[in-house]
Amino acid sequence: MFQRLSEAGPPTLPLTIDGNAALARPGDSVAATLIGAGHADCRTTPVSGSARGPYCLMGICFDCLVEIDGRPNQQGCMIEVQAGMQIVRQEGSRPVDVEATR
Amino acid sequence: MSAVDALKPSFELAVIGAGPAGMAAAVAAAQRGVATILFDEQASPGGQIYRGVTTTPLRRRELLGDDYWHGQGLVDALLGCAADYAPRSIVWAVTRIGDGFELAVSRDGVAHLVRVAHLIVATGAQERPFPIPGWTLPGVMTVGAAQILLKTAGLVPGDGTVVAGSGPLLPLVLAQFAAAGVSVDAVLDTTPRDRRWRAAWRDVIGFATSPYLAKGVALLRRARAAGRVVRGVESLEAIGDHRIERVRYRAGGQTIELACTSLLLHQGVVPNINFANAIGCEQRWDEVQACFVPVVDAWGASSVPGVTLAGDGAGIAGARAAEAHGRIAALNAACAIGRIDPAQRAAAGAAAQADRARWLRGRRFLDVMYRPAPQYRIPVGDTVVCRCEEVTARQVLESVRLGCTGPNQMKSFLRCGMGPCQGRFCGLTVSELIAKERGSTPAEIGHYRLRFPIKPITLGELASLPQTEASEQAVVRLPK
Amino acid sequence: MNPEESDVAVIGGGLVGAAIAYGLVRLGKRVVMLDEGDIAFRAARGNFGLVWVQGKGLGMPAYGAWTQLSARQWPALAESLRAESGVDVSLEQPGGLHLCLSERELEQRVATMTRMLGQPGFEGYPFETLDHAGVARYFPQIGPSVVGATHTLLDGHVNALRLFRALHAAFVALGGNYRANHGVDRIARESVGFAIDAGGRRHVSVQVVLAAGLGNAKLGDQVGLTVPVRPMRGQIIALERARRFMHYPMGALRQTDEGTVLIGDSQEEAGFDTTVGTPILATMADRAQRIFPLLRDVRITRTWAALRVMSPDGFPIYEQSQAAPGAFVASCHSGVTLAAAHAFDLVPQILAGSLEPRLSAFSTERFHVSKAV
Numbered sequence: 012m013f014q015r016l017s018e019a020g021p022p023t024l025p026l027t028i029d030g031n032a033a034l035a036r037p038g039d040s041v042a043a044t045l046i047g048a049g050h051a052d053c054r055t056t057p058v059s060g061s062a063r064g065p066y067c068l069m070g071i072c073f074d075c076l077v078e079i080d081g082r083p084n085q086q087g088c089m090i091e092v093q094a095g096m097q098i099v100r101q102e103g104s105r106p107v108d109v110e111a112t113r
Numbered sequence: 114m115s116a117v118d119a120l121k122p123s124f125e126l127a128v129i130g131a132g133p134a135g136m137a138a139a140v141a142a143a144q145r146g147v148a149t150i151l152f153d154e155q156a157s158p159g160g161q162i163y164r165g166v167t168t169t170p171l172r173r174r175e176l177l178g179d180d181y182w183h184g185q186g187l188v189d190a191l192l193g194c195a196a197d198y199a200p201r202s203i204v205w206a207v208t209r210i211g212d213g214f215e216l217a218v219s220r221d222g223v224a225h226l227v228r229v230a231h232l233i234v235a236t237g238a239q240e241r242p243f244p245i246p247g248w249t250l251p252g253v254m255t256v257g258a259a260q261i262l263l264k265t266a267g268l269v270p271g272d273g274t275v276v277a278g279s280g281p282l283l284p285l286v287l288a289q290f291a292a293a294g295v296s297v298d299a300v301l302d303t304t305p306r307d308r309r310w311r312a313a314w315r316d317v318i319g320f321a322t323s324p325y326l327a328k329g330v331a332l333l334r335r336a337r338a339a340g341r342v343v344r345g346v347e348s349l350e351a352i353g354d355h356r357i358e359r360v361r362y363r364a365g366g367q368t369i370e371l372a373c374t375s376l377l378l379h380q381g382v383v384p385n386i387n388f389a390n391a392i393g394c395e396q397r398w399d400e401v402q403a404c405f406v407p408v409v410d411a412w413g414a415s416s417v418p419g420v421t422l423a424g425d426g427a428g429i430a431g432a433r434a435a436e437a438h439g440r441i442a443a444l445n446a447a448c449a450i451g452r453i454d455p456a457q458r459a460a461a462g463a464a465a466q467a468d469r470a471r472w473l474r475g476r477r478f479l480d481v482m483y484r485p486a487p488q489y490r491i492p493v494g495d496t497v498v499c500r501c502e503e504v505t506a507r508q509v510l511e512s513v514r515l516g517c518t519g520p521n522q523m524k525s526f527l528r529c530g531m532g533p534c535q536g537r538f539c540g541l542t543v544s545e546l547i548a549k550e551r552g553s554t555p556a557e558i559g560h561y562r563l564r565f566p567i568k569p570i571t572l573g574e575l576a577s578l579p580q581t582e583a584s585e586q587a588v589v590r591l592p593k
Numbered sequence: 594m595n596p597e598e599s600d601v602a603v604i605g606g607g608l609v610g611a612a613i614a615y616g617l618v619r620l621g622k623r624v625v626m627l628d629e630g631d632i633a634f635r636a637a638r639g640n641f642g643l644v645w646v647q648g649k650g651l652g653m654p655a656y657g658a659w660t661q662l663s664a665r666q667w668p669a670l671a672e673s674l675r676a677e678s679g680v681d682v683s684l685e686q687p688g689g690l691h692l693c694l695s696e697r698e699l700e701q702r703v704a705t706m707t708r709m710l711g712q713p714g715f716e717g718y719p720f721e722t723l724d725h726a727g728v729a730r731y732f733p734q735i736g737p738s739v740v741g742a743t744h745t746l747l748d749g750h751v752n753a754l755r756l757f758r759a760l761h762a763a764f765v766a767l768g769g770n771y772r773a774n775h776g777v778d779r780i781a782r783e784s785v786g787f788a789i790d791a792g793g794r795r796h797v798s799v800q801v802v803l804a805a806g807l808g809n810a811k812l813g814d815q816v817g818l819t820v821p822v823r824p825m826r827g828q829i830i831a832l833e834r835a836r837r838f839m840h841y842p843m844g845a846l847r848q849t850d851e852g853t854v855l856i857g858d859s860q861e862e863a864g865f866d867t868t869v870g871t872p873i874l875a876t877m878a879d880r881a882q883r884i885f886p887l888l889r890d891v892r893i894t895r896t897w898a899a900l901r902v903m904s905p906d907g908f909p910i911y912e913q914s915q916a917a918p919g920a921f922v923a924s925c926h927s928g929v930t931l932a933a934a935h936a937f938d939l940v941p942q943i944l945a946g947s948l949e950p951r952l953s954a955f956s957t958e959r960f961h962v963s964k965a966v
Contacts, residue, residue, distance in 0.1 A: 012270075012271040012272060012273060012274075012374045012375055013262060013268040013269065013270060013271055013375065014268070014269060014270075014271040015266075015267055015268055015269075016170075016171070016267040016268075016269055016293055018170045018171050018172070018173070018176075018267050019170045019171075019266060019267025019268070020170055020267075036266060036267075038168060038170075038265070038266075039265070039266045040265070040266070043262055043265065043266040043268060046262065046268065047266065047268050051251035051252040051356045051357070051374075051375075052251035052252075052355065052356055053251075056503065057834040057851075057852060058502060058503045058851075059503050061249065061503070062250070062251050062355040062356065063249060063251060064251030064252060064254075064356070065254060065258065066249075066253070066254055066255060066258065066500075067239070067240060067254070067255050067257065067258055067538075068254070068255075068257070068258035068261040068262065069161055069164075069239070069257065069258070069261060070154060070155075070568075071239055071385070071534055071537045071538070072500065072534055072537070072538055073501065073532065073533040073534045073569075074249075074500065082890060084833060084892060088261075089154070089155075091156060103836070104834045104835050104836045104852045105833065105834070105835050105836065105891070106835070106836045107734075107835045107836065107838050107885075107887050107888065107891065108887060206871055208870065208871055215871075217871060512758075515758075515761050515762055515765055515771070516606075516628070516761065516765070516771035516772070516773045517773070518630050518631045518773040518774050519630065519631025519632070520631065521631045521632060522631050522773075525635075525637070525638060525754055525757055525758075526754070526757065526758045526761070527754075527758070528754060531831070531894070531895060532894065533833065533892075533894050535894075535895065558631070559631060559632065562632065564895060564896055564897055565896065566893055566895075566896065569833065569892035569893055569894050570892060570893055571889065571890050571891065571892050571893070572830075572832060572856075572878050572881060572882050572888050572889055572890075572891055572892070572893060573878075573882055573888075573889035573890060575830075575871075575874055575875055575878035575893060576875060576878035576879040576881075576882050576889075577875075578871055578872070578874075578875040578878075579872065579875065580872050580875045580876045580879065581872045583861075583872070584859075584870075584872035584873040584875065584876040585876055587859045587860055587861040587873050587876070588845075588858075588859045588873060588876045588877050588880060589698070589876075589880070590860060
């Protein structure tokens with residue numbers, strides 16, 4: 012598990028994780044936010060349904076994929092948290108929604 | 114200049130990667146009046162070694178150390194020079210146009226095309242794969258990932274953290290943890306016990322007279338404060354149901370299990386070769402570093418005309434060597450586009466070449482010393498080799514027994530290497546596994562042939578690029 | 594070193610070679626499959642996984658019949674592969690659609706299908722012309738740009754990578770001899786067959802089948818066969834896995850049983866260059882997202898280009914050498930669709946020592962090419 016140094020400052024950004032209200036630290040990536048909140052896993056794989064979590068945090072392992080604001084398979088480590096963001100841990104293959112059509 | 118909003122349609126030089134090599138290259142090129150743009154996928158500069166140098170909440174110098182803060186100078190130079198700097202920009206494809214190139218760049222989900230005469234690829238290094246049983250469990254991360262959490266988010270290991278592996282990065286990170294007042298439960302050192310005595314005397318002397326010895330001694334002293342160190346760890350296994358719960362290791366003839374909520378792995382870094390490979394750069398197998406390295410000359414010129422490589426992506430040599438290499442690469446680019454001639458290049462580059470040579474001295478000792486043991490590079494049984502497609506070592510070996518000769522054929526058999534990471538975390542493992550099973554060498558077996566897009570992009574973004582009459586005819590094929 | 598002996602040497606380990614080799618070992622023959630190394634041209638990599646019937650055979654009714662025969666025998670191929678290799682190739686033959694994105698495209702398509710079915714001697718089958726609403730019954734998410742389609746019940750698809758693995762695994766399981774890194778240097782006619790120099794050793798076999806794709810041209814010269822094939826570059830885009838929403842294959846867009854969406858199917862003369870070109874990819878991507886707008890945000894994980902094997906008229910080539918009887922060539926563009934015909938129908942003819950008259954349309958005589966003697 013990970014803990015926060017006081018230098019980091021308090022989490023003040025409201026967002027939701029799996030529908031639950033949470034506060035994130037401005038400037039954190041989505042992946043760091045999940046890890047900081049104690050979530051080691053962020054998805055299950057399409058191939059076998061195994062649990063996975065962030066591994067490299069530098070954008071090349073693609074294990075940190077989560078749904079952000081309704082868009083699946085986003086690399087959590089490459090995206091900075093925003094107020095009101097809806098982060099959802101995902102299961103298996105991404106859906107292809109009719110609603111996503113704009 | 115600071116980050117640009119709009120992209121100009123053409124430049125003389127594009128640099129890819131805002132680590133030390135890329136930043137130094139962009140600055141040096143701009144100083145020579147070369148119209149330059151630096152593309153980087155991250156939101157702020159620094160690459161990985163100086164990750165977060167402009168944004169980190171950890172401003173106390175002794176926390177991250179002087180070496181880290183050296184990066185601030187490079188960033189200041191970048192933002193103050195005449196080169197355009199484009200963060201959050203992923204160059205995902207390169208097409209040859211005449212003597213130059215057309216780059217496809219993704220920014221905020223929109224595709225742009227930029228023409229350049231010359232390309233410096235400074236995409237840096239990545240963590241070497243560390244395929245132990247259970248390495249895909251949530252809670253298992255690279256040491257580099259932990260360092261990113263530290264630098265960018267002020268997150269540090271809590272209870273139940275075990276660090277495992279080998280390599281010069283470990284003492285650095287442990288020293289940083291120690292400076293932050295954090296200790297880990299254990300450090301499982303997988304450096305083979307006999308390794309110290311294997312290094313040639315020449316290498317030892319090189320190391321002893323290099324900048325690294327003093328740094329290393331100081332770091333090790335601080336690092337020991339950070340956790341109990343177990344040496345000579347011969348095997349590692351991460352165990353747990355849906356996340357890591359224990360780590361099992363073998364050392365000194367005993368098998369021991371430690372409860373663990375976070376396992377940080379590291380066994381060195383290797384060049385991130387995907388970009389260079391996809392653009393067609395020749396590469397070779399480096400037996401000492403046990404990885405594939407692009408082939409470059411003394412100026413960083415690759416086998417592809419118009420493409421220069423710089424930094425750890427052209428061969429692992431550390432941040433300071435990368436910085437010097439960036440300056441060297443900029444001179445090569447300037448020469449390639451005719452701004453200076455080879456004699457001027459040699460004269461102007463003498464200082465950077467000497468600087469780089471200084472930082473290279475002693476690397477070979479580190480390479481020999483920290484070459485990961487075979488059991489950590491070549492897994493067996495049900496250990497996952499390809500994380501994306503969940504292909505195991507057993508399956509890879511079965512394919513070889515069916516007659517599969519190399520990693521590209523292996524892809525067709527098993528989908529191994531077809532996932533979004535595009536072989537970054539399985540390429541080396543697969544090449545070594547096949548080589549061992551066939552009684553060959555990775556040099557002979559080769560590596561995945563990689564292609565663009567170098568990172569996944571959306572269909573909509575690809576569709577937004579220009580089409581031609583010829584492309585329409587090739588796809589739609591209406592009878593004439 | 595003693596030469597290796599076999600009844601039949603199959604040159605080429607791609608879909609054509611592997612299917613033929615598999616068919617041969619099933620009949621108890623001693624077979625060696627001689628394949629090149631890891632970086633070979635490998636047209637098989639350009640296959641789209643379709644078991645496709647509709648639209649094939651305009652200009653050669655025999656090709657329409659051959660294709661339909663293969664489609665009919667495909668379930669038997671899938672079953673025997675499963676039994677012998679343990680690999681399920683996920684054959685689905687639910688029928689398929691050829692989509693049209695303009696009225697002109699649809700008109701041309703219907704005209705082509707009608708002309709094809711109207712050829713004398715063509716083995717006919719019913720097809721439907723669908724308007725947009727008709728297509729939407731198959732694909733509720735279909736985009737407004739889709740004007741219509743032609744549909745038949747005969748079309749299907751298969752997991753092509755698993756097919757490849759199954760053929761090789763079954764071949765080995767049934768006692769076949771697979772030799773990789775054995776590009777053929779030389780084939781010579783001997784008294785009781787052929788001597789083949791490959792991979793630094795000699796192989797002797799009673800019969801030899803050239804199934805080496807683009808390599809057949811050079812090999813053919815050595816056994817009195819002139820094989821005029823040329824490379825045709827095909828590019829393919831693969832998207833990240835998605836939950837299954839496409840339950841029918843289309844000619845240029847399909848979703849595998851694992852969820853990967855594949856976009857084909859370009860064709861260009863590009864020599865031996867396998868670099869991927871962005872304009873063609875852009876056209877393919879544009880077309881795919883007009884077909885399914887909901888794919889717009891789905892990511893591309895990889896693209897590749899393969900050199901497919903094209904004869905002058907696009908139809909297969911099957912022939913036995915007159916100068917060197919016992920030497921056969923088998924070459925085609927649709928290695929997946931024809932895998933069943935190759936394994937179950939072509940193979941017995943090869944073993945019988947002569948190709949039946951119904952395959953005579955596929956000989957190279959149609960090109961009026963003079964043969965080397």
